[in-house]
Amino acid sequence: MKLNIAVLPGDGIGSEVTSQAVKVLKAIASEFNHNFKFTNADVGAIAIDKYNNPLPEKTLDLCRSTDAILFGAIGHPKYDNDPSAKVRPEQGLLRLRKELGLFANIRPVQAYEALLDKSPLKKHIIKGTDISIYRELTGGIYFGEKQLSKDGNVASDLCEYSRKEIERIAHLAFKAAQMRKHKVTLIDKANVLETSRLWRKVVAEIAEDYKDVILDFLFVDNAAMQMILNPKQFDVILTENMFGDIISDEASVIGGSIGLLASASIGEKYAMFEPIHGSFPQATGKGIANPVASILSAAMLLEHFGLFSEAELIRLGVDKSLKLNISTPDINTKYDNVTTGKVGEFIEDFI
Amino acid sequence: MKLNIAVLPGDGIGSEVTSQAVKVLKAIASEFNHNFKFTNADVGAIAIDKYNNPLPEKTLDLCRSTDAILFGAIGHPKYDNDPSAKVRPEQGLLRLRKELGLFANIRPVQAYEALLDKSPLKKHIIKGTDISIYRELTGGIYFGEKQLSKDGNVASDLCEYSRKEIERIAHLAFKAAQMRKHKVTLIDKANVLETSRLWRKVVAEIAEDYKDVILDFLFVDNAAMQMILNPKQFDVILTENMFGDIISDEASVIGGSIGLLASASIGEKYAMFEPIHGSFPQATGKGIANPVASILSAAMLLEHFGLFSEAELIRLGVDKSLKLNISTPDINTKYDNVTTGKVGEFIEDFI
């Protein structure tokens, strides 16, 4: 297969981890006789520095003309504590999601056998956990109108959802559940929010088309608790943008490190694959960033194009690296000094 | 001291737990020669059933004429799954908070020595945790304009904050930190939300007045993770309404049961004390509801009026009940059959 892949390393540890994912994809290409072409482009703080624009048109054009996007990370502390900054790195990522219509962010969460002891949670709580989170990604309070009064004393953000936005991701979630454990849990705050009540209504209607799937509802505050008390109760989680952001980061503690969690952002025309971790500025350039999330994002990319054996081989390589403790410090059980590059090389060689 | 206390049991297990708290307060009154007068009133689903109004004027008038309010719980499943219900129990609680100006919800979270093994989190993670959460309670997306389009296909909720709303609770949080470990962590999503950027700006300004307190910022997604990875890093948490709802329910896993968490809702004129758990419909009438959260809410009530020795005595009673395993099934380590009433009686006798 021929695939053009845009690589957007972004900020912080982004370039270190995506370069390992590219390495692994190249190994797959040569092993399976595929033709993968990689083209890099800037996004985020680094693009602000160069072009004063977190998402240069050139980058967007590239994304539109490729088959898939491999994304690194975004964010820089110099913007985080400057509430008055007009241009911010995150706008690049948010605009990219919106422009490409990447409405469904899919985040698999599972407990790795080799890492059960690494989690802050007790082993019997997490063992066997296997969740797929479907987070709506182009709507809600992220994209609603933002206002700041002239005198700077009143701010607002509008959370808005339409039936159509809810329907399209709900169908994906139910379809996923049909191939899994036949359960969808909708997380919302329907006892307070009008948008949540619309979610509950629309999702309940759609559930009628999927009689073999059980639909369950949880208020987000309770869900944040249940995720820790008994994560095994979940199969597919369906939720809106902001709740999905919070709940999926929280769920990362199950895997033992946020450095393991991959995600796919899917739209009607485009698809982007990115770790759920951030730019981790403190780790930049130190060779300690965990490349597994980015490498597993590459595996999700392959699956997206039907290359299941290829993806499986990557997963086997990751599993083996975890078992043999070829892991960066965040999850290394013997505190060996294994670098980002070493993990990538190991998986490359395995392939 | 003479205190008029309004008791609003509300729905579900509300009346079972508040009646234990009243029992304990009566014991305190007789032991310390205080004069506490209790008056009951309806709120929530039960008030809808009786008056078709989740917050009858009679109840509101009573609250306005008493010194403090002891609140039970609110919510009923028949409204949760009916997105089109016009009147809902939660409106009673939300209106009560708003009408009485209860802008600061204070939720202490701590790991009880006797219950360290009950948490899904590993002992070394939670041991020594002592957090005080300051959640803004009368603003944000809870109270912003809600809209549903005529055709029912588009819904919206407005999240709005003013400088003044942020300032008043921020001052309380910093003052609390001065009496504790001198650290405030602001939880927000300033990389996305305009309201969060206002929070960050205003809170940073106020921090200037409290030079002995360290101010830290965390994005809410990261905070949801940090709460589980390393809860001991927190002292005072300051946050807006919705994030506070989620983060504090999540934090309840540290204590071993949400049935232990008390809260105080404070305004300029009024004060209300309530467990953070909900109405727990499945447990209603079974005598299995944990009354400790309600009893500790009563202790917070006493502290609010400067009755520190009285509150301390209640806390000692609770500690002892936990140590002796005089506890409801949620935390009972030997699976003994101790009822809600038995726990209340034990603490009453202790006093």
Ligand SMILES: CC(C)[C@H](C(=O)O)[C@@H](O)C(=O)O
């Ligand atoms: C960087 C930030 C804007 C982003 C988000 O909140 O969506 C990130 O946290 C994520 O989850 O991908």
Ligand SMILES: CC(C)[C@H](C(=O)O)[C@@H](O)C(=O)O
């Ligand atoms: C019942 C509900 C409206 C309420 C809230 O969300 O504030 C509850 O969850 C709480 O935290 O007190």
